[in-house]
Amino acid sequence: MADARYAIELKGISKSFGPVQANKDIHIAVPKGTIHGIIGENGAGKSTLMSILYGFYRADSGEIFINGKATTIPDSQSAIRAGIGMVFQHFKLVQNFTVLENVVLGAEEGALLAGSLAKARKVLTDLSREYELDVDPDAVIEDLSVGHQQRVEILKALYRQADILILDEPTGVLTPAEADHLFRILKGLRDQGKTIILITHKLREIMETTDNVSVMRRGTMVDTVKTAETSPEQLAELMVGRKVLLEVEKKPALLGRTVLKVEDLRVVDEHGVERLKGVSFEIRSGEILGIAGVAGNGQSELLEALGGIARATGKVTLNGADLPLSGKGADGRSRRAAGIAHVPEDRQALGLIMDFTAWENVAFGYHDAPEYQKNSLFMDNDALRADTERKMATFDVRPPIPTLAAKSFSGGNQQKIVVAREIERNPDLLLVGQPTRGVDIGAIEFIHKQIVALRDQGKAILLVSVELDEIRSLSDRIAVMFDGRIMGFRDPETTDERDLGLMMAGMAGTGEAA
Amino acid sequence: MERLPRWADVALVPLISLLLAAIIAALVILAIGQDPWEAITVMVQGSVMNAYGWGYTLYYATSFMFTGLAVTVAFHAGLFNIGGEGQAQLGGLGVALCCLFLPWPHWSLALIGATFAGAAFGAAWAAVPAYLQAKRGSHIVITTIMFNYIASAFLIFMLVDVLRPDGQMDPATANFPEATHLPTLNEIPGLNLIFTSGVPANVTLFIALAMAVVVWALLWRTRLGYAIRAYGKSEPAARYAGISPFGIIMVAMMISGGLAGMMAINNVMGEAERLLGNSASGAGFIGIAVALMGRNHPVGVVLAALLFGFLFQGGAELGLWTKIPIEMRTVVQGLVILFTGALDMMVRMLLTWIFNLFRAGRMAKGAA
Numbered sequence: 108m109a110d111a112r113y114a115i116e117l118k119g120i121s122k123s124f125g126p127v128q129a130n131k132d133i134h135i136a137v138p139k140g141t142i143h144g145i146i147g148e149n150g151a152g153k154s155t156l157m158s159i160l161y162g163f164y165r166a167d168s169g170e171i172f173i174n175g176k177a178t179t180i181p182d183s184q185s186a187i188r189a190g191i192g193m194v195f196q197h198f199k200l201v202q203n204f205t206v207l208e209n210v211v212l213g214a215e216e217g218a219l220l221a222g223s224l225a226k227a228r229k230v231l232t233d234l235s236r237e238y239e240l241d242v243d244p245d246a247v248i249e250d251l252s253v254g255h256q257q258r259v260e261i262l263k264a265l266y267r268q269a270d271i272l273i274l275d276e277p278t279g280v281l282t283p284a285e286a287d288h289l290f291r292i293l294k295g296l297r298d299q300g301k302t303i304i305l306i307t308h309k310l311r312e313i314m315e316t317t318d319n320v321s322v323m324r325r326g327t328m329v330d331t332v333k334t335a336e337t338s339p340e341q342l343a344e345l346m347v348g349r350k351v352l353l354e355v356e357k358k359p360a361l362l363g364r365t366v367l368k369v370e371d372l373r374v375v376d377e378h379g380v381e382r383l384k385g386v387s388f389e390i391r392s393g394e395i396l397g398i399a400g401v402a403g404n405g406q407s408e409l410l411e412a413l414g415g416i417a418r419a420t421g422k423v424t425l426n427g428a429d430l431p432l433s434g435k436g437a438d439g440r441s442r443r444a445a446g447i448a449h450v451p452e453d454r455q456a457l458g459l460i461m462d463f464t465a466w467e468n469v470a471f472g473y474h475d476a477p478e479y480q481k482n483s484l485f486m487d488n489d490a491l492r493a494d495t496e497r498k499m500a501t502f503d504v505r506p507p508i509p510t511l512a513a514k515s516f517s518g519g520n521q522q523k524i525v526v527a528r529e530i531e532r533n534p535d536l537l538l539v540g541q542p543t544r545g546v547d548i549g550a551i552e553f554i555h556k557q558i559v560a561l562r563d564q565g566k567a568i569l570l571v572s573v574e575l576d577e578i579r580s581l582s583d584r585i586a587v588m589f590d591g592r593i594m595g596f597r598d599p600e601t602t603d604e605r606d607l608g609l610m611m612a613g614m615a616g617t618g619e620a621a
Numbered sequence: 622m623e624r625l626p627r628w629a630d631v632a633l634v635p636l637i638s639l640l641l642a643a644i645i646a647a648l649v650i651l652a653i654g655q656d657p658w659e660a661i662t663v664m665v666q667g668s669v670m671n672a673y674g675w676g677y678t679l680y681y682a683t684s685f686m687f688t689g690l691a692v693t694v695a696f697h698a699g700l701f702n703i704g705g706e707g708q709a710q711l712g713g714l715g716v717a718l719c720c721l722f723l724p725w726p727h728w729s730l731a732l733i734g735a736t737f738a739g740a741a742f743g744a745a746w747a748a749v750p751a752y753l754q755a756k757r758g759s760h761i762v763i764t765t766i767m768f769n770y771i772a773s774a775f776l777i778f779m780l781v782d783v784l785r786p787d788g789q790m791d792p793a794t795a796n797f798p799e800a801t802h803l804p805t806l807n808e809i810p811g812l813n814l815i816f817t818s819g820v821p822a823n824v825t826l827f828i829a830l831a832m833a834v835v836v837w838a839l840l841w842r843t844r845l846g847y848a849i850r851a852y853g854k855s856e857p858a859a860r861y862a863g864i865s866p867f868g869i870i871m872v873a874m875m876i877s878g879g880l881a882g883m884m885a886i887n888n889v890m891g892e893a894e895r896l897l898g899n900s901a902s903g904a905g906f907i908g909i910a911v912a913l914m915g916r917n918h919p920v921g922v923v924l925a926a927l928l929f930g931f932l933f934q935g936g937a938e939l940g941l942w943t944k945i946p947i948e949m950r951t952v953v954q955g956l957v958i959l960f961t962g963a964l965d966m967m968v969r970m971l972l973t974w975i976f977n978l979f980r981a982g983r984m985a986k987g988a989a
Contacts, residue, residue, distance in 0.1 A: 125980075416860050440863025449861070457861040460854045467847070472862035474847045485842045 111175030114139045114271050114302035115160070120169035122155055129155040131326045133169070137271075137319075142293060142303045144313040144334070147323030148346055148547030149518050153306050156323070157273055161193050162186040173271075192264025196276045198256050200248045206259050207231065207244040210266050227266065234265050238295050239288075253401075254285035261292065272296065273304045278312060282401050283575060283608035290316045308548075310339040311576070322346055347549045357559045360583040363392035364426075366567035367413075367536050372421035372432075374408040382408040383419065384591035390536070390567040395558070397582025397599075398571045401611055405591035406571045407452055410540045413569070414449040415442035416457075426535060443472060448529035450522075452540030452571065458525040461514040465504070466495040468513050469528050502527040503553065519550030526554055530561055537561055540571045555581060575607060584621055589613040596621045625973055631921075635914060635961055638968050639928075642956040649952055655945050663942050664935025674934060676806055676820020680892065681904075682930030683822065684709075686829040687884035688908025689915060689922040690836045691743075691877045696917045697840055698873035699853035704750060704765030705881040706905025707772030708743040712882025713889040714779060715742030717896035720797040721784075731801040735886050736828065743882015744875040746772060751874030755867040761874070773899070780898055794896040803891040823891035829926075832880060833919040839876070849873050881905060907954070913962040932957065 110116065113136045120133040129152045137143045147153050158164045160171070162180040171178050173189045180186050186193075200209050207227055216223045228244055235241045240258050248256060257277060264272055274293075278286040293303050293316065305317060313320050314334060321331040322345040329345050344350055367390045374383035383405045390396045398406050412419035418433040425445055431437045442449070451457035459468050470479055470491055478494070481487040495509040502523045504516070513521060522542065529537065539558060543551040558581060562568050572578050578585055578599075585597045587610035594610040598621035606618035625634070647657035668674045688705040695702035702708075719738035725731035750764035780792040789795075805823045807816035816822075840846035852859040852869040859866065884904060889896050907929055914928070915921025936950020960968070 414861065415863060416857075438863045438865065439861055443863060451861055456855065457858050460851055460858055462854050463851070470847065471851065471858075474844050474851075474862075480844075485838070486844055486847060488842070 110136070112138055113172065114174060115304075116172040116175075117156075117160075118170045118172070120156065120159060120166045120171070122159060122164060122166050128326050130159070130166070133328045135321055135328055135331065137302055137304060139174075139302055140297060140300050141318040142297050142305060142316055144305045144307065144317035144320035145323065146306075146308060146310070146313055146320060146342060146346060148308070148549070149545055150325075150547070151323040151346070152326040153323055154275070157193070157275065157304070157306060160186065161191060161273065187267050187269070190268065190270040192261075192267060192269025192272045194257065194260040194264060194272065194274045194277060196279060198260055200256060200259060202249040203247060205245050205247055206242050206251075206262075209248060209259055210244075210263050214267055230266055231262060234262055237299070238265075239292055240265075252285075253280045254282070254288065257281070257289065258292070269301075271302045271304070273306070275306045276308070277305070278307065278309065279573070280402060282611050283604055284612060286312070309576075310342055313342065314339055324348055343548055347547070349549075355555045355559060355580045357581075358563065360395075360562070361393045361565070362583075363565055365389050366392050366426060367569070368422075368424045369413075370422040372409070372412060372419055372423065374405075374412050374417050374419045376408070376417075382591055383412065385421070386588075386591075386593055388586060388593065388596075390569060392535075392565045392567050393562055394583045395562050395568040395570055395581055397578040397585045398569065398588055399575060399578045399585055399607055399611060400573070400588035402573050404588045404611075406588055407540070408591075409588075410449070410452060410538050410569075410571055413442075413447065413536075414451070414538055415439045415447075439472060440475070443532070443534075446535035447538065448532050448534035448536070449538040450525050450529050450540065450542060452544070454521055454525050459513045459521060462512060464510050464512055465499070465516070465524055466492045466509040468524055469495045469498060469509075471528065473528070473532065498524075498527040498531060501531075502557075517547070518545035519547045522546050522554060523550060526557055530557055534566065536567045536569065538569050538571075541573065542570070543572075543574065543577060575604065579607075587611055587616070625969065625976060629972060629976070630969075631916070634965065634968055634972060637972065638960040638965065639957065641964075641968070642953070642960040645956050645960075646949075646953045650945060650949065653945070655943065659943060660939060660945055660949075663938050664931070667938030667942070668931045668934035672816045673818055673820060674938075676816055676818075676822045677934040677937070678927070678930040679806070679822035679826055680820065680887070680930070681933040682926040683826045683829045683887045684884050684901075684904040685907050685911045685926035685929050686833060686923055687887070688881050688904050689911030689926050690829075690832055690908075690919060691880035692908045692912035693915070693917045693919065693922055694836060694840070694849070694880065695873055695877040696912060697846075697853045698849045698869055699856070700751075700754070700870065700873060700877075701762050702747065702765055702874065702877045702881075703762055703909065704747060704768045704772075704878070704905070705908045706901050706903070707765070707769035708746045708878040708881035709884045709901035709905045710772045710776050710899075711746040712739035712743040712885035713896050713900040714776060715739045715882060716885040716889045717784070717794050717797075720801040720890060721794060725798070725800045728801060728803055732803060732824065732828075732886065732890070735801070735890050736883055739882040739885040740879035741882070743885075744879040746882070747874045747878020748871065751871050754874075755870040761870075769905070776896075776900075777898055780896065784896070792898050796895045797890065801890065802894060803886075805891070821892045823887070825887040825891045828883070828886065830923065832883070833923050836880070837919040845872065881908070910954070910958040910962060913958070913965075928957075929954070 115137040117133055117135045120130055122130040133156060145153050159166050162183040162185055171180060178189055180189065207224055210231060211223050211227045231244050240262055242255055242258050277289060281289065297303055307313060317334045319331060320334050322329045322342060324346060370387045372383055372386045373381060376382050386409060400406055408417055411417035415438045420432060423430045423432060430445065455461055460471060479487055479491050492509045499507040504520050504523045542554050558568060570581055582599050585599055587594045587607055589611060590613060595616055597618055602618045606616040610616040650657040650660050668678045688709060691705050692702055715738035716735045719735045720731060723734060746768060750761050750768055753759040753764050754761040784794045785792060786795045803823045805820055806812045807818060807820055840850060848864045849869055851862060852864055852866060856866060889900055911922055911925040911929055915925035932950060932954055936947060936953060939945045939949055940947030
């Protein structure tokens with residue numbers, strides 16, 4: 108018999124995709140009125156488990172109890188009827204509908220809209236007041252900030268009378284202030300008796316927000332602990348299965364000559380919108396300059412302009428020599444020849460050809476390199492495969508099979524292939540975008556070490572990341588970007604999260620410029 | 622969903638597609654009051670059961686190999702070249718000019734010259750849509766289709782008003798000089814023991830097969846092929862890697878057009894020995910089906926070209942020996958294209974489902 112004290116109780120849930128067992132005999136019990144965190148590395152089986160709970164997949168075996176009642180969830184409609192609401196990482200909103208229309212969509216009552224809209228408006232106003240979820244019901248989604256869009260997703264679930272709310276990586280797109288607000292909302296919901304499941308890979312959020320936390324590793328539920336009785340170190344160890352260094356160890360920076368000098372760099376996108384509005388900075392050898400900011404504030408364009416992908420105007424010099432920003436010489440190949448390596452933000456769309464094998468990807472961008480040629484006509488595929496094997500060994504890529512397609516590797520191992528390829532070229536300047544996005548903790552540690560090692564060899568590094576913790580622990584100097592401009596420079600030793608958060612939201616920070 | 626094992630993906634899926642096409646074709650033949658068994662017997666008898674039939678099957682297959690390879694090269698660059706027909710017609714013009722106006726001492730030299738001429742004309746014809754795509758963003762599917770019509774009209778003009786000898790009635794060039802006549806398979810020592818009567822298949826077959834090897838080496842063994850495939854898989858990634866989209870579009874389309882143009886050495890120089898209107902007679906379009914069915918791999922293209930050669934020749938036999946109209950071969954080709962191309966996913970999903978049933982069965986047994 109199941110216990111009615113639990114909002115959700117899963118017993119012995121297993122799910123396989125062919126030979127891969129994504130969930131193995133999962134047991135979990137979530138007490139009513141609590142915030143329950145689920146953490147685990149990529150591929151640990153968190154998403155599969157939640158998809159089973161939301162009716163996207165059916166478990167091969169096991170039982171689901173909702174509020175103590177045995178329940179089957181064949182589709183998401185049944186999940187909603189059982190009182191489960193889901194807020195996805197990528198919002199499922201109609202961009203040119205109003206908030207009200209989005210909330211009602213799929214839950215209309217009767218053929219005429221007017222009735223349901225009027226009813227929804229009233230419910231929405233009540234909900235907003237109750238939970239600090241203030242959103243203008245008549246605002247069009249595309250005009251709302253990401254944080255507000257997320258609130259609409261939560262309202263959608265509440266409107267469908269969800270008692271159990273599942274949030275999948277909810278803070279990936281939020282500023283620190285927006286994230287804090289979200290957690291206040293979640294705590295408010297909990298205090299009203301709702302049950303919340305928070306899926307995240309950020310240990311800090313787990314520690315600050317949850318009551319209990321379950322750790323998954325390789326498809327199994329490793330442990331469930333009370334948050335108050337655990338520590339980030341212990342959780343990380345549970346996730347990875349070994350001790351992990353959370354803080355990056357690095358020596359003080361030994362700054363040398365100026366490697367990269369950027370003056371008034373501007374990028375206009377294909378719609379004629381100026382994305383980069385006059386950015387200037389310098390990076391010296393032996394220095395990591397971290398660019399903090401919420402995604403979409405010009406960081407991508409900065410990397411693309413420097414990497415030779417996007418056309419730009421302004422003046423950029425590398426080791427004193429001018430880099431062309433448009434026309435001839437403003438392409439990825441010339442940049443590589445000039446000594447710039449680039450680990451792009453989106454490794455799956457830019458950094459790798461997913462259908463190509465690992466060894467073909469190791470040549471990507473360097474397929475002209477003399478060591479990969481057999482003669483003037485043919486490439487030396489054997490040499491390439493040998494080089495790939497060597498890189499895979501050095502960078503601990505698993506599985507170390509050069510003939511495997513890039514898409515068959517996990518996110519962390521894909522990233523290691525890209526990082527290996529770019530770092531091993533011994534560049535003067537390394538551009539790195541979101542080096543650890545979708546990368547598991549063990550690999551994060553490794554990639555961070557590689558970046559610091561390159562800096563200690565006297566190279567210049569431009570690091571772009573939306574993970575504030577990553578920026579703060581790796582950078583020797585931090586620049587905060589907002590709306591295509593640099594809001595200011597900070598010393599990571601003296602700044603704090605509030606200072607950076609204000610600048611990320613476009614306001615003047617509280618700290619001193621570095 | 623589990624994926625299919627490789628052997629099933631490569632061999633079983635096309636075979637089942639073909640079988641389905643054959644069944645529907647049989648139903649169509651039944652519907653017009655004819656005997657499907659008779660039809661299949663006549664088709665097989667007339668195309669692959671004797672050397673004479675093979676002589677025709679291989680002749681058609683040769684043309685389809687060129688056009689199939691043309692589509693394949695463009696496909697790997699992410700470009701859908703539907704202009705093979707026009708490029709092959711322009712190739713025919715190049716071959717004709719080369720054979721008519723240059724004094725060739727021997728067929729072998731003429732063949733080399735004509736191959737280059739056909740390729741150059743085909744490549745030039747493909748270069749215009751390529752440029753429009755690369756610089757102006759005009760969709761290559763639309764422009765290559767339009768260029769087929771322009772090629773056709775241009776050739777009629779050339780044949781009627783420019784190249785037609787005085788006093789000749791039909792719109793065609795004069796016959797090519799004797800020295801440019803290519804040996805057919807029955808004229809080649811050794812092969813003439815097999816092919817005892819005159820057949821249209823000629824030495825061009827070996828050039829087509831060599832081109833399949835060249836295309837394979839180009840795509841999978843050279844820097845250019847690497848860049849073409851990378852660009853075809855992802856344009857943003859190619860930009861990141863510093864591969865020039867303009868360069869790849871131009872080069873890939875010109876290689877594609879060149880291969881389509883080369884087809885003319887088979888039909889114009891090897892068979893007709895003069896240039897006629899509509900010389901490519903649909904081979905450019907069949908190349909699309911051949912490439913689709915051949916999974917855009919040269920080995921697959923050669924095999925698919927043989928299949929379509931058989932359909933072409935067998936279909937012609939139908940018209941000769943049965944009451945089934947020759948148009949039936951168009952129906953059969955259409956069905957083959959429909960099943961191997963458009964409905965490929967359907968067959969694949971069905972097979973995957975069946976395979977998974979067996980897998981689940983085996984697993985259950987293993988567990989018990």
